[in-house]
Every structure is written in C-alpha cells, then in structure tokens.
Amino acid sequence: MRLIEGGHGNQGDRPVARFAFDNVYRLHERFPLLTEQKFLIAALLDMLRYRQVTPLFVDMTPPGAGDRGDFDPSPYLVTYDNVIQLSANEGDRSQPRFRVLKSVGNDFVMDSRAIDWRRT
Secondary structure (H helix, E strand, O other): OHHHHOOOOOOOOOOOOEEEEEOOOOHHHHOOOOOOHHHHHHHHHHHHHHOOOEEEEEOOOOOOOOOOOOOOOHHHHHHOOEEEEEEOOOOOOOOOEEEEEEEOOOOOOOOOEEOOOOOO
C-alpha cells in the first residue's frame, strides 16, 4: 500500500481503493516467522476497513469441499463479510461451480450454481 500511495503516511495521487491477497492458505509455510495466521488476517481486515479499502482474500479449500459434509466453512463466515466458494470441475461435473455462503446486506441462494464459461 505504501508503494502505491507513495510512502509513509503520504496518500499521494493514488489512494488504494481495493486490496487483493491471493492466497492465504497456510501462510506460515511461506512466512516461517508467522505464528498466528488468524490474528494477522484479522488485523489486516481491521486496517483495511479503517482505511475504507475493499479487501479480497483468496483461500484454497480441499477438493470436493462443496459437496462433502466434513468441510466446515465457519472460520470464513466469522472472519469475512462476504464469502463465495468456487469449485473446479470434479467427478461427474463438467462445469466449474460457485455458491454464496455469506453476503452482508444481500439476499442470496446457497445452492451451488454452474458457471457457463461459454457466455460473455
């Protein structure tokens, strides 16, 4: 954010409006000194909300997590304001799918929907 905004505390001509962090899956493997991943993500979210920056955090889930009963999405639902799950082509499914698990202030259907990549 400092690189884009132009240094320490200087908003410059380009204030940051959006922030994407891809991928938060097992951060401690990439950053060995990081011991509390949940705390880091919560602190980043608080900082971004305070600065009115729209965040996008991407995480990987186990294959088949959309269909299995052993995947618990509650850590995502508690931490983030909006949670969307994308699933790749798996098993007998020929199309990738998505479903909305949480969306603050919006009505939504939690059923999994196919993504038609042929449409533009």
